[in-house]
Amino acid sequence: MKNLHPLFGWFAAASLPLLVPFAAHAEDVTPANYRWLTFAVFAAVILMTMYITYLAAKKVRSAADFYTAGGGISGLQNGWAIAGDYLSAASFLGIAGLISQYGYDGFMYSVGWLVAYITVLLLIAEPCRNIGKYTLADILAYRNDPTKARVVGALSVITVSTFYLTAQMVGGGVLVKTLIGIDYEVSVVAVGILMLGYVLFGGMVATTWVQIIKAVLLVIASLLIVMLVWTPYGFSLPAFMADIVGDPKVQSQVAKLLGDPAKTMTAAELGQRFLEPGLYLKAPIDQISLGLALVFGTAGMPHILMRFFTVRTAQAARKSVVWAMAIIGGFYLMTLFLGFGAAHLVGPAVIAGVDPGGNMAGPLLAQFIGGGPQSLWGNFMLAFVSAVAFATIVAVVAGLVLAAASAMAHDLWVGVVRRGENVPAQEQVAAARVATVFVGAMAIAIGVAAKGQNVASLVALAFAVAASANFPCVLLTLYWKRCNTHGIVAGMVIGTVTAVGLTLVSPNLTYPKLVRAAAHKVLDSASAKRAAIEAAIASHDAVLMANVTRDTVALDKAVKKANDDLKKVEGKETSFMGLEKPVIELKNPGIISIPLGFLAVILFSLWRRDKRAEAMWDEVVARQVTGMRVSKPAHY
């Protein structure tokens, strides 16, 4: 590894100019005279993570170092790293945004992300630690046909990681663009190069520390904002909530969401409605389906499973999940204050004006609470939260790239192509680095290519595939004696295909005919609405006049959106899949594809027997129950 350091110098030199655009084009949320502050805070966070990568790079000598930090991470450290790996920008900014726009439903949405760790803690973390080595496929290959198990396991890991990675890259690009005003392409490349640097040089050691730092910064930033928001109420929850409910900005947001039924409601009723379910999540079946994908999918997420190989014992794995649950749960509790606080102090309309998805709720609240857009502290808080958001994307992407690269290098190259026989340590590390560069380059390319696409449903799809394919296979090979290679192969294929297939025919895709119909409906009713506004102006009635400006703005927006939509689907008749309308109304496939995945593993295992899988059962169950772990890399 002697030749590493000059290369690392190149990486550092290549990364620094990326900071310049941050300072040069910052224009969106940050005022021009405070750009230097954004630059300084970003530079501090990036330099800190790069220094740690530099230290980590010296320690990465073997494949075990690269994939699992040599198993030298403690339970507490791993708990923070899991939180850092898991709390993506979608949960950091997205859930606070959902709460600021839709109140109760946004908070309810956050619960599943924590409950998911019960499954990980009780059923998955410790046995995985005992039976796996570097990857998810290691667990599958333990008692099944190693080649087949590795091929399906690796393919599934690559599929899940790619979906999740695409969502992170596109979401991250948009986020950085909105936060600091640099070009989308530049921010995707910046995220990609930094991430690549961490993983390539520092492997799991650097990835772990970047995740820990990011999680600590995230918790500090959130705690600080929560304190500032909540202190004026003497830390009383009812007093805080009473102010949310009584806020005219919140009340008019509810009126906007409800439409006509709101006309008969009083202001107090409208405010109270913000704390009641049903403003965002409409179909219960979709929620339950998504809930299933979350609580089972997390336990099948390759980048989360991989974290359990970085600790030495089952006890440490257990401890790390408990810590992770404390941190993740505590964070989601804080989003309650971030989201409702942003709705009250900044206002749902202002937040949606900066970003229609509400993602800017947290950063805007930070700016407000620090003293507003023209104050030093306000912009420091904004820069801090933005830098944490940037670190968040990089840390999550690094974990995903490492998981996908390990599937390619460890499972496919070393395990399948080289049959795992006497592969020199140097070749293993080299394969891991080559795979990392490949996956990283792919992530950047996909991120740039998918510009402007709606990728929100890809996160849900990644969880659905993990829950329908990875989870049944891992769970049953650990806990069911008759489970074997045939079941694993069938479960992986059927779980993945049904989850992806059902999503492709779901309402998540764009259906030009439906879009066109909806747009025409808006345009057709526009003239009547315009007439109503003009009548209000003509009437000189003070009550009617009061809403004229707001109604005009809303109408103009709706008409513009309808016209944009029409332009987007111009000349198209069918969805990407050649369909005129969705085949199923289900937005998340989990409720169908998860049972099918389980059924496939069970039926195909029962259908054909596999001597090796049964012969190995005693060893698997003994390790699973007692916590004895695989100490030598003997199995391929």
Add this chain to the structure above:
Amino acid sequence: MSSAMDWTAIVADPRFQALQRRKARFLWGLMAISLLYYFALPVGAAYYQNLFKMQVWGVINVGLLFALSEFVVAWLIAFYYSRVANRDFDRLAAEIVADFAPQEGG
């Protein structure tokens, strides 16, 4: 397998079987409780809206308290599991392992 451990003997040991049964009952039981409690939230939000809307603590309603309780219950389950595992499962497992493989620390 090159491993020197006699896995069949471990699995046949009555202490092992008792531990396996106890762990299975405990883990799957806790799992079932946590799933039931979690899915009660979306089901309640969809079908018991009148209950969820009831204000019980200032403007705070049953639905909000129930969502908050999900965090507490998740933490309690995690805490309870790790307590029992640290106190009982690890000790019982160590006793079995010590008899069969004094050289491998577990």
